Amino acid sequence: MQVDTLIKVKNLSKNFSDLKSVDAFDLEVKKGELFGLLGPNGSGKTTMIKMLTGQIKPSGGEVSVHGIDVLANPLRVKELTGIIPEQETPPSFLTAEEYLHFVAKIRKLEGFEDKCEWWFSYLDFAGQKDVLCKDLSRGTRQKLMLAQAFLHEPELVIIDEPLINLDPLMQRKVKDYLRDYVSKGGTVFISTHILEIAREICSSMGIIYRGKLVFSGNMDDPAIGDRPLEDFFLELVN
Numbered sequence: 001m002q003v004d005t006l007i008k009v010k011n012l013s014k015n016f017s018d019l020k021s022v023d024a025f026d027l028e029v030k031k032g033e034l035f036g037l038l039g040p041n042g043s044g045k046t047t048m049i050k051m052l053t054g055q056i057k058p059s060g061g062e063v064s065v066h067g068i069d070v071l072a073n074p075l076r077v078k079e080l081t082g083i084i085p086e087q088e089t090p091p092s093f094l095t096a097e098e099y100l101h102f103v104a105k106i107r108k109l110e111g112f113e114d115k116c117e118w119w120f121s122y123l124d125f126a127g128q129k130d131v132l133c134k135d136l137s138r139g140t141r142q143k144l145m146l147a148q149a150f151l152h153e154p155e156l157v158i159i160d161e162p163l164i165n166l167d168p169l170m171q172r173k174v175k176d177y178l179r180d181y182v183s184k185g186g187t188v189f190i191s192t193h194i195l196e197i198a199r200e201i202c203s204s205m206g207i208i209y210r211g212k213l214v215f216s217g218n219m220d221d222p223a224i225g226d227r228p229l230e231d232f233f234l235e236l237v238n
């Protein structure tokens with residue numbers, strides 16, 4: 001079945017005791033979008049991503065990915081989606097290469113060695129292939145997490161803070177890769193509190209503040225106009 005809306009969220013909420021971390025959130029992300037979820041620290045971005053990827057259960061509302069109810073079938077959603085959760089670290093007892101090969105085998109990828117080689121080369125960490133994941137630098141761990149998420153070229157990739165810990169050259173490469181991925185038909189959902197990233201690469205965005213979606217639209221939405229994104233953002237979250 002062809003699905004054009006890859007992420008659909010309706011009246012979604014997550015409470016931690018009295019705190020409404022995500023509050024009655026509605027959102028749709030269509031195929032081909034590079035969507036950025038922006039918001040200040042503690043506004044609910046990671047909580048949203050955890051609900052999209054079946055890591056935590058919502059307190060209320062509906063969430064579907066690829067037209068599949070995430071609560072009912074989280075494993076199927078994980079099979080179809082590339083995911084980089086917040087500050088995820090790969091297993092400490094595997095080397096970088098072993099980890100990528102392990103992921104490729106779970107994904108039942110054929111000819112994965114070449115694909116892994118491509119990632120080692122593109123993100124310039126072939127020299128760390130044989131290093132245990134626990135001994136990798138934070139930036140190299142992030143490169144590895146990016147590689148594992150895109151290895152099977154899924155229709156949808158969901159990334160919490162894609163450029164975290166990367167140096168400017170690697171940030172440039174990842175931004176180029178994300179733009180190219182979407183231009184070839186992929187869909188990417190990112191969360192970030194870095195507005196320049198969204199301005200530079202996203203086609204659409206949502207702004208979350210205190211758990212509520214306070215804006216959703218394209219980057220050329222007339223409400224933003226010619227203002228710096230920072231001004232628009234601060235107007236909504238102050």
Ligand SMILES: Nc1ncnc2c1ncn2[C@@H]1O[C@H](COP(=O)(O)OP(=O)(O)OP(=O)(O)O)[C@@H](O)[C@H]1O
Nearest residue numbers: 016019021039040041042043044045046047048193
């Ligand atoms: N497991 C939890 N138990 C209690 N409170 C939580 C839990 N997870 C998140 N929260 C709270 O929910 C709110 C939203 O947190 P979340 O991590 O989603 O924010 P964020 O927008 O991703 O922040 P940042 O940009 O700082 O990473 C915060 O107040 C946080 O303390």
